[in-house]
Amino acid sequence: MKKKKSNTKYIFLTLILILLFFICGLAANDVISVKKYAKKEMTVIKKAEHTDVDKPRIFEMDDILYSENGDIYEGFKDAPGYSHYCSKFDGTGMAVTADNKVYYVDGKLEPRYLSESSTSAVISKKADFVLYNDEVHEGCVYDAANDQKITICEDYFTVYDSAISSNGRYVAFYERESGTIIRDVQNPESFTTVSKKDLDAIAVSPDGKRAFFKNYDDETYFAYSYHDGELFEIARGNHFDFFVNDECTEAFVSDIYSTYFYSTDMETGVKILDDDLFEVSCQKGPYGIVGKHSSNMIADVESFKGCILETISKDYYFDSPYKSLILLEQYSSNELLGFDNGTVYRLYRDSDSDLCIETMENGHLNSNKIEGIDPFVRSYTTCDDLSKIYYVDRDGNLWLYENGEHKLLHSSPDLHSNIQYDSFSQRLFFIEKESLYSIGDDPEDCRLEFENADYISHNYYNYEDFVVFSYKMEKRYVRVFGNYMLFDS
Secondary structure (H helix, E strand, O other): OEEOOHHHHHHHHHHHHHHHHHHHOOOHHHHHHHHHHHOOOEEEEEOOOOOOOOOOOEEEEOOEEEEOOOOEEOOOOOOOOOOEEEEOOOOOEEEEEEOOEEEEEEOOOOOEEEEEOOOOEEEOOOOOEEEEEOOOOOEEEEEOOOOEEEEEEOOOOOHHHOEEOOOOOEEEEEEOOOEEEEEEOOOOOOEEEEEOOOOEEEEEOOOOOOEEEEEEEOOEEEEEEEEOOEEEEEEEEOOOEEEEEOOOOEEEEEOOOOEEEEEOOOOOOEEEEOOOOOEEEOOOOOEEOOOOOOOOEEEOOOOOOOEEEEOOOOEEEEOOOOOOOEEOOOOOOOOEEEEEOOEEEEEEEOOOOOEEEEEEEOOEEEEEEOOOOOOOOOEEEEOOOOOEEEEEOOOOEEEEEEOOEEEEEEEOOOEEEEEEEEOOOOEEEEEEOOEEEEEOOOOOOEEEEEEOOOEEEOOOHHHOOOEEEEEOOOEEEEEEOOEEEEEOO
16 A cells, blocks of 8 residues: 655655755754754653564664564664665665664664775665675675675775665676676676766666666766666656666656656657656555665566556556556545556545545556445545555444445544554554554454554654554654654654
């Protein structure tokens, strides 16, 4: 499931404008204090019990690491300046750069120190290999499974201009002696020359045969695809952000004026939008290549066919670069997306206040009202794939709609209308009698989670599906893998 970003776009732009205005009014030596002030302080109010989880996932929030097993690590919280966190697709491993030092962290939350004098590091998306520069700025890959450092470049190396494949086998980068190359990590003497030019690598495929690059030359940005032993120009413009798939066979390339789509079976990129691409939504991702908010994103999908393209003002359904994009009519900010093997589902409330599901498949849209739900439901949400829809009716009854049937989960005149589905625990959270409760799909599976709670907030997008709630507008909390954290004022 992915919440529509229509509200987020405007919040994002507003915050950028406010931040720019604020910084412009500060003296240069005040900017650092703004960075430190921007960090939220968090206090553990209720600690989760440790549970044994095979390969637990990690979540980072405000420089605190949370493990799916219930553990917390706060060792990076007081690091000066900004820290960077780069995660695998499944969230079970992470590369951390804090105080110019690089670490590898897995779900055990026992950071392994790799190097100092480093400003960034990235982890391969499907394996535990960390790409970083060491103390003498040589390029290195850390093999976590074997606790081994592999030197891949003895030249001056920068991570942000380089890319590592999702399996950790290949690295694309520039070195002065050979040019832009793709090197085999398992056999560093083996490499393929892409170009003698200094190109910035965006992504490289798991077999090392395809990659995306960009460079800046004569006041123009160029986007390139490397495949079949040749380098092809995709597009040229003012600046480029990339959305690529893991196999490096497809990409959306976007600047502030236009968006191009490219596939390796095409001669060049095709312009599909006269607009900047804000986000791509698909079944798996995309995820930031170098961090959560990276301008270059990668998705673990075979093809972008059937994805949703979001610009600042409009959303589109993408089926083929040779077909017109299908504009999605926006009814409200609370529109939810689900993906299932090439089919897109959108849950929304239409202009008559009816809950509807729109199905998008093979370039066609079909919208149907959900029967049996009265108009003007107080709130609604869904699980990841939209197969289960939860809603609160006007009488304060909490329902589950699944497989065409409606099941009453809970009924109370004190039930608050705000509800939220936590995809990590796979439970629905709601407020009743100034307390936070959760419930499964069985009405008997209802439990008290936290006392002194009267409102669930949906505006904290950085916390994904974790539940953020407050009490009397004075205290605000977030629940992460069973831990309850207080936002310090």
